[in-house]
Amino acid sequence: MISPTKKRIALIAHDNRKKDLLEWVKENADSLINHELCGTGTTSSIIAKNTGLKVKAYKSGPLGGDQEIGALISDNGIDLLIFFWDPLTSQPHDPDVKALLRIAVLYDIPTAMNKTGADYLLQSGLIDKEYERHDMQK
Ligand SMILES: O=C(CO)COP(=O)(O)O
Numbered sequence: 001m002i003s004p005t006k007k008r009i010a011l012i013a014h015d016n017r018k019k020d021l022l023e024w025v026k027e028n029a030d031s032l033i034n035h036e037l038c039g040t041g042t043t044s045s046i047i048a049k050n051t052g053l054k055v056k057a058y059k060s061g062p063l064g065g066d067q068e069i070g071a072l073i074s075d076n077g078i079d080l081l082i083f084f085w086d087p088l089t090s091q092p093h094d095p096d097v098k099a100l101l102r103i104a105v106l107y108d109i110p111t112a113m114n115k116t117g118a119d120y121l122l123q124s125g126l127i128d129k130e131y132e133r134h135d136m137q138k
Contacts, residue, residue, distance in 0.1 A: 007079040007127055010069050011039035011047060011055065012100075014086035018043060021084045022050055024115050028122055029053060035127070038072075040065030066096040070103040080127070081111040082118050 009032070013021035025032060025047050037053060038044065041060035048055045059065040072078050081104050091097055104111045110126065112118035121127065 005128055005130055006035055008036045008038065008077060009080045009082060010072070010078050011037060011043055011082050012061065012066070012069065013043050013084040014061070014089065014091065015042075016086045016089060017084035018046055020115060021082070022046060024082075024118055025051055025053070028118075031122060031127070038069075038078075040069065061096070062091070062093045064096070066093060066100040070096075070100045073100075073103050073107050073109055076107075078109060080121060081109050082121070083111060083113055084115075085113060 011021065011025065021043065029051055033053060036056075037047075038056035038058065039047065041057050041063070043061075044055040044057035047053060048057075058068040069078065069081075073081070081100075083100070083104075085097060085101075101111070110121055112121045
C-alpha cells in the first residue's frame with residue numbers, strides 16, 4: 001500500500017508549456033522525488049529524461065492520455081494534478097482536456113495550472129500530510 005503521505009501526482013503540459021513545467025519540476029525535484037509521479041506520454045518522457053525522476057508514462061495527450069489520467073482520477077488513483085495547459089493555442093483534443101479538468105473538479109483534486117499555483121500547492125504543506133479529500137461519490 002502506498003504511504004499515506006506519499007501523493008500520486010499527475011504532471012501534464014501542452015507543448016508551449018513543457019519548458020515551464022520542466023523548470024518547475026527541476027526546481028522542486030527534492031520534494032517530488034518522495035512522491036509517485038505519472039503523466040501524459042511526451043511530458044513524462046521529457047521530465048524523466050531531463051531530471052532522472054521516475055515518471056510513469058500514459059499515452060500522449062492527443063492519443064488519449066488526458067482520458068487515461070481522467071479515468072485514474074475517477075478510480076481514486078491521483079491525489080494532485082499539475083496541468084500546464086496552453087491558453088493561447090487550440091488543441092485537437094480540446095474535448096479531452098476539458099473533460100480532464102471537469103473530472104478533476106468533480107473529484108476535488110487539488111489542481112495547479114501554472115507555476116505560481118503549483119508553488120502554492122507544493123508549499124501548502126498539504127503534500128506532506130495525510131489528508132482526506134471530499135468524495136463526490138458519497
Ligand atoms: O496534450 C497533452 C495534454 O492535453 C499533453 O500530452 P503530451 O504530454 O503527450 O504532450
